[in-house]
Every structure is written in C-alpha cells, then in structure tokens.
Amino acid sequence: MQDQLIIERIELFKVPPRWLFLKITTKEGIIGWGEPIVEGKADTVAACVKEMEQYLIGQSAHRIQDIWQVLYRAGFYRGGPILMSAIAGIDQALWDIKGKALNVPVYQLLGGAVRDKMKMYCWIGGDNPEVVLQQAKDKMDAGFKAVKMNATGPMEWISAQTEIKKVAENIRKLRDEFGDTLEVGLDFHGRVHKGMVRRLIDELEPYNPMFIEEPVLSENNEALKQIAAYTSIPIATGERMFSRWDFKNLLHDGHVDIIQPDLSHAGGISEVFRIAAMAEAYDVTIAPHCPLGPISLASALHIDFACPNAIIQENSIGIHYNQGFDLLDYVANPEIFKITDGYIDLFTKPGLGVEINEDALKEAQKVGHNWANPVWRLEDGSLAEW
Incomplete structure (x- = not known):
C-alpha cells in the first residue's frame, strides 16, 4: 500500500466522438482515470475541473470522501450538471488510484461483490422503424438479450392520433420477430409532454416493455x-x-421504480453509491445511465457489482453516437467488456479495471470534437425536445 499517494498532476483529453477523459497522476507514479463530461459541454466541464485543481494538487488521493466534500461544499454554489460532472470524473479517478494502490477492484472497496455478473443492455434506433429489426438482430448476435430504443421522434405538445399510432410500431415489430426472448426498454427521452403520456402508454402497454424511461x-x-x-x-x-x-423527493414520493443516475454526471462512484443505498431503502432499483465511454462504463459496473438493487446496465458499444470512434478504441484490455449470454463478468483487475490506451487517446485528441445536441423543430418552426 502507498501511504501518501500525493496528487501531482491532472491532465484532460477531449476525444471523439464526444468524450472528455481525465488522468490523475500521483508522485508515487500511480495513475487514475476518470470521465468528467456533459455531452455538448465538454469545454465547460474541462474548465470546471481546472478550477478545482487548487483543491487537489498536493492532497492525498486516499482521502476520497474528504476531497468530494471539499469540491462540493467549499465552493458555496452546489449541484447542477457542470459541477457534479467535474466532481464525478475526479472521483472516478481517485477510486481508480486507491484500488490500484491496494491491488483490489473498486467494488471490493465498496464492500465486495453481491453478484458474479451484470446484466447488460444496449441502445438501438427507435426513430426509424426501418432499422429497428436489423439493429436488434445485430445486438443479439453480439450477445445482448435486452435493448433500449427511443419511443418517439419529435413530438408536439399534443400530437395527432396518427403520430401516436406510429409509436407502437417499433416495439410491435420486435415482439412479432422475437416474442418475449428480447427485453425492450422504451426511452421517452423527455420528448413527451404530460398531456400525451397516457395516450402513448395506451398504445405501448400491450407489448410489455421492460420500462418506460423519462416519460416526462x-x-x-x-x-x-x-x-x-x-x-x-x-x-x-x-x-x-x-x-x-435531487433524488430525495423523487424517492420519497414513491412514483418511480427504476432510477438512472449517470456515473459521469451524478458525482461519481461516491455519490451514486449513496444514491443507490437511498433507493434500496425505498425498494427502488438502480440501472445506471451510460451512453458514454469506457471509464464511465467501468465505474457504473463497479456500482452494479456492489449494489444489491442494481438490475441492468446500459452501455454505448456500437451506438450511433460513436461512429468512427467507438468505446473499445481507447481500451487496451477490451475483453473485460465482453458480453456473454447478456452479461458482463465480474472484473478482477485492480482499480476500475479498464486499461486506457494512452497512445490512442493522444492521437484522438488531435482530432478532438465539438459535439452538440441536434436542434429539432416542429412543422410550425417551434422548438421540439430532443
């Protein structure tokens, strides 16, 4: 064990398709990796990380919880996507360092594994019915037994009945082709306004989706x-x-069944582990959100391995956002993310367990990215939720 683990250097890598990686190096030469990112706000999060360097350099990387409290509370203004995503990446890297220093996987530091493998799902397109079947077949061939797709494209505040009927077509195709052998989650993606949700549920309920995500x-x-x-x-x-x-009132009100904090947005491993414990007390499950890169995914899996109420894990391998630069392109040990019969096996390597190919990262940094959310407009020219 390294007794001190003094933080010496912090580096950031903005790489395609839309990611930001963080490298923390200690004086003892131990490296930790994190993924602090808000999609479409990479430079803003990077600036936030740089601003917090003053609280990190010279500190012991062992003091994860104290550092988390300082980063969250010492700045007076708290919360929100930018600050919490910056903290998340730093927190991930510190857990990576601690695990490597102690030569154990991070989930061991969280109390040990509660399962031997984690059930996985991946995203397929739902905006275009023409590609749904082929993408689902591709994912099943890749080892998945569960997928998620967008339930809708752009939606009016109150849409015509013809648009509502289209929503069920994709999942109907999947049920006709695969029956109940493929689990299908439906992501409303916040695109649907309150007045439309019940009408959409009427169309979708006969096809028994695994869940509906962000109905509002x-x-x-x-x-x-x-x-x-x-x-x-x-x-x-x-x-x-x-x-x-943010989750406190949601859990107390009792109207949610699955919570989906993101390991790169919700304060990292430290905070999501606390959120998961809160959810367990309300008999609510956790399925971490993760359309991001390999460090975020590895962090989510350590939460899953250690939390009894984790049920399924999203990942972004091969999704449309990653064209040209996929999740595994930056990983020197891609075998840890192998999908077998719908599951990823328990990690065995110390720290987060993902080995970053830094040469590939440095080359990709030369390309960089300026990814931003698409802007959707309705027929009348008004803005639609993406």
Whole structure:
C-alpha cells in the first residue's frame, strides 16, 4: 500500500466522438482515470475541473470522501450538471488510484461483490422503424438479450392520433420477430409532454416493455404520480438528476421504480453509491445511465457489482453516437467488456479495471470534437425536445 499517494498532476483529453477523459497522476507514479463530461459541454466541464485543481494538487488521493466534500461544499454554489460532472470524473479517478494502490477492484472497496455478473443492455434506433429489426438482430448476435430504443421522434405538445399510432410500431415489430426472448426498454427521452403520456402508454402497454424511461422531463417529476397510477409498466428516470438531494423527493414520493443516475454526471462512484443505498431503502432499483465511454462504463459496473438493487446496465458499444470512434478504441484490455449470454463478468483487475490506451487517446485528441445536441423543430418552426 502507498501511504501518501500525493496528487501531482491532472491532465484532460477531449476525444471523439464526444468524450472528455481525465488522468490523475500521483508522485508515487500511480495513475487514475476518470470521465468528467456533459455531452455538448465538454469545454465547460474541462474548465470546471481546472478550477478545482487548487483543491487537489498536493492532497492525498486516499482521502476520497474528504476531497468530494471539499469540491462540493467549499465552493458555496452546489449541484447542477457542470459541477457534479467535474466532481464525478475526479472521483472516478481517485477510486481508480486507491484500488490500484491496494491491488483490489473498486467494488471490493465498496464492500465486495453481491453478484458474479451484470446484466447488460444496449441502445438501438427507435426513430426509424426501418432499422429497428436489423439493429436488434445485430445486438443479439453480439450477445445482448435486452435493448433500449427511443419511443418517439419529435413530438408536439399534443400530437395527432396518427403520430401516436406510429409509436407502437417499433416495439410491435420486435415482439412479432422475437416474442418475449428480447427485453425492450422504451426511452421517452423527455420528448413527451404530460398531456400525451397516457395516450402513448395506451398504445405501448400491450407489448410489455421492460420500462418506460423519462416519460416526462425530470423538472416535471410531479407528473409521475398520475403516470404511475395509470400503468403497471415500471417507470425509470434520473439521468438528468445530479445528487442525492435531487433524488430525495423523487424517492420519497414513491412514483418511480427504476432510477438512472449517470456515473459521469451524478458525482461519481461516491455519490451514486449513496444514491443507490437511498433507493434500496425505498425498494427502488438502480440501472445506471451510460451512453458514454469506457471509464464511465467501468465505474457504473463497479456500482452494479456492489449494489444489491442494481438490475441492468446500459452501455454505448456500437451506438450511433460513436461512429468512427467507438468505446473499445481507447481500451487496451477490451475483453473485460465482453458480453456473454447478456452479461458482463465480474472484473478482477485492480482499480476500475479498464486499461486506457494512452497512445490512442493522444492521437484522438488531435482530432478532438465539438459535439452538440441536434436542434429539432416542429412543422410550425417551434422548438421540439430532443
């Protein structure tokens, strides 16, 4: 064990397709990796990380919880996507360092594994019915037994019945082709306004989706009371919530079944582990959100390995965001992410267990990215939720 682990250097790598990686090096030569990113705000998060360097350099990397408290509380203004994502990447890297120093995987430091493998799912397109079947077949060939797709494209505040009927077509195709052998989650993606949710559920309920995700935006979570009373489909939300304080009222109100904090947005391993424990007390499951890179995915899996209420894990291998630069392109040991019969096996390497190919990272940094959310507009020219 390294007694001190003094933080000496912090480096950032903005790489395609839309990621930001963080490298923390200690004086003892131990390296930790993190992934602090808000999609479309990489430079802003990078600036936040740089601002917090003053609280990190010269500190012991062992003091993960004290550093977390300083980064969150010493700045006076708290929470939100930028700050919490910056903290998340730093926190991931510190857990990586501690695990490597002690020669154990991070989940061992969280109390040990509660399972031997983790159930996985991957995203397929839902905006275009023409590609749904082929993408689902490709994912099943790759070892997945569960997928998630967007339930809708752009939606009016109150849409025509013809648009509502289209929503069920994708999942109907999958049920006709695969029956119940493929689990299908449906992501409303916050695109649907409250007045449309129940009509959409009426169309989708016969096809027994695994869950409906973000049926309304998180700022409208009070509407979940009506939605939960209307359907038996499990309700998932939480990718745009950033701390245990954001989740507190959601859990207390009791209208959600699955929470989806993101390991790169919700304060990292330290905070998501606390959120998961809170959720367990309310009999709510956790399925961490993860459309991001390998460090974020590895961090999420350590939460899954250690939390009894984790049920399924998202990953971004091969999704459309990653064209030209995929998750495994930056990984020197891609075998840890192998999908076998729908699961990833328990990690065995110390720290986060993912070995970053730094040469590939430095080459990709020369390309960089300026990724931003698409801007959708409705037929009348008004803005649509993406």
